[in-house]
Amino acid sequence: MSLAESHAGQGRVPDGIPVRGRPRSEAVERSIVEGVMRLLDEGVPLSELSIERVARTAGVGKATIYRRWSGKEDLFLDVLRAAEPPEPALPGTSMRDDLVILLEAARQRGLLNRQSAILHNVFAQMKSSPRIWEAYHANVVAPRRRTLTDVLRRGRDNGELRADVDIDLAGDLLFGPMLVRTVMHPDASLPEDLAQSIVDTVLEGLHPAAK
Structure with missing residues (x-):
C-alpha cells in the first residue's frame, strides 16, 4: 500500500x-x-x-x-x-490507561510502517540525512518521550509507581518491547492486546508493595 x-x-x-x-x-x-x-x-x-x-x-x-x-x-x-497517525489524547484517568494509549499509538505507527512500503522507505532514507533525522527526533520523537515521562512522573507522584523508580529507565522498559517488535524485528507479531500486555507486565514489577 x-x-x-x-x-x-x-x-x-x-x-x-x-x-x-x-x-x-x-x-x-x-x-x-x-x-x-x-x-x-x-x-x-x-x-x-x-x-x-x-x-x-x-x-x-x-x-x-x-x-x-x-x-x-x-x-x-x-x-x-x-x-503518521495523530498523537493520541490522554484521558488522565490513570497512569496505566495513559500508558496503554501511548503504546497502542506506537503499535499503530508500526503497523502503518509495515503496510506502506513508501513510508518504510522514507524512514530508511531519512536516516541518511542527518539534518532531517535530527529535526525529526527534536520535533517528533522528543515530545513523545516527554509525554511518556510526564505520565510516569505523575504516576509516581500519585503512588501508582514505587517512589524509588527511575523514570527514564521505566520508560525504556515500557517502550523497549514495542520498539523491538516494530523496528528491529519487522516480522514480529503485533497483536491487538500487545500494548496492554506490555504495560501490565512491566507495571507488575513497578507497583508499590502492598502494605
Whole structure:
C-alpha cells in the first residue's frame, strides 16, 4: 500500500490533519504537502526532493513554500506528521490507561510502517540525512518521550509507581518491547492486546508493595 493510498486518496492529506501556517493559507499548504506525498509515491528519493521540484509539483512558487517553511527539513517534518497517525489524547484517568494509549499509538505507527512500503522507505532514507533525522527526533520523537515521562512522573507522584523508580529507565522498559517488535524485528507479531500486555507486565514489577 502506498503512502497516499493509506490515507484514502492518491497524494491526499486526510481531513483534520493540521498543517502549519495561517488559516487562510490552509488550502495552499495542503497542496504543497500533497505534492511531496505525490513525489514520494512516484519513487523520487528524499535526496532529490528539492524545494524547486516540490514547488513545480504543487503548482506554486518557491517563495510560497519558504513563507511557510524555513527549508526542506521543516516541510518534510510536516509531511511525516500528515503521514503518521495523530498523537493520541490522554484521558488522565490513570497512569496505566495513559500508558496503554501511548503504546497502542506506537503499535499503530508500526503497523502503518509495515503496510506502506513508501513510508518504510522514507524512514530508511531519512536516516541518511542527518539534518532531517535530527529535526525529526527534536520535533517528533522528543515530545513523545516527554509525554511518556510526564505520565510516569505523575504516576509516581500519585503512588501508582514505587517512589524509588527511575523514570527514564521505566520508560525504556515500557517502550523497549514495542520498539523491538516494530523496528528491529519487522516480522514480529503485533497483536491487538500487545500494548496492554506490555504495560501490565512491566507495571507488575513497578507497583508499590502492598502494605
